[in-house]
Amino acid sequence: MIQFGIAPIGWTNDDMPELGGDISFEQCVSEMALAGYAGCEVGNKFLVHDLPVLKYHLDLRNLRICNQWFSFELTKKPFHLVKNDFEKHVQFLDFFNAKVSGGAECGNTIHGNPNVSIHDRKPASAEEWGLLTKGLDELGRFSMEEYGIKLSYHHHIGTMVQSDDEVERLMNETHSDYVGLNYDCGHFALADENPVEAFKKYHSRVNHIHLKDIRTTIKKLTEKEGLSFLDAVRKGVFTVPGDGDLPIDSIINLISKSGYDGWVVIEAEQDPSRANPLEYAMKGYKYLKKHFK
Secondary structure, eight states: OOEEEEOGGGTSOSSSTTTTTTOOHHHHHHHHHHHTOSEEOOOGGGGGSOHHHHHHHHHHTTOEEOOOEEEEOTTTSOHHHHHHHHHHHHHHHHHTTOOEEEEEEOTTOOTTOTTSOTTOOOOOOHHHHHHHHHHHHHHHHHHHHHHOOEEEEEOOTTSSOOSHHHHHHHHHTSOTTTEEEEEEHHHHHHTTOOHHHHHHHHGGGEEEEEEOEEOHHHHHHHHHHTOOHHHHHHHTOEEOTTSSSSOHHHHHHHHHHHTOOSEEEEOOOOOTTTSOHHHHHHHHHHHHHHHOO
């Protein structure tokens, strides 16, 4: 059964904490619930509370945690250190009975660097690919066998897995029992890939979904001016489903027909001073309720 969730990144941005820095945790989760969502992902302001207190605030609003981002650094750190951090991460998810762990390889990423264009990414080496695929298989097996939590890899602009060819390689070189795909139509589109065809291609591996829309005018500006990923976000390259230029209704139709039964999460980072988080959360939820049958 498909359930609707939202990420707190529309309220407070972990990569740019100045965006939404004045918005409290309580406002964020209250507005998520008010907009109608059943679940949410995790942002930095969630982590100021110990687990029972965090659970109290979420239960009060009838919200569940469905996923949390994990920055894999398999290309940079020794595996045992990554696994130690990953185990703490899945223990957090297990406390909240979440069944999916998302994230991307960030040991060699440029997406968080405000001074580097998203088009200046260097291709990963064969050694880095080996570290990533072997590490993901081991971590995915660990999280599934020990906690029943599925690893869901998030292809992401500026990281070593952003293009269709790279996603295909990742899927081919990892075990389907241990590594799934966190499908994100916005990141496929920003990487100049077709998000409709991508879902058709990878639907059997998709175990978590992020839906967002793209403003084509801002995407073109990003390309023309060689903007960083963070600058593209600031200028509004992303928005909630139905507010941009992607064929979201076609994507939703494919999801509905595929038999997918996990979470569909709106993850559409914007500057909250320019895009009121509650307004856009409500707009996105209304669109999902209208188009998912």
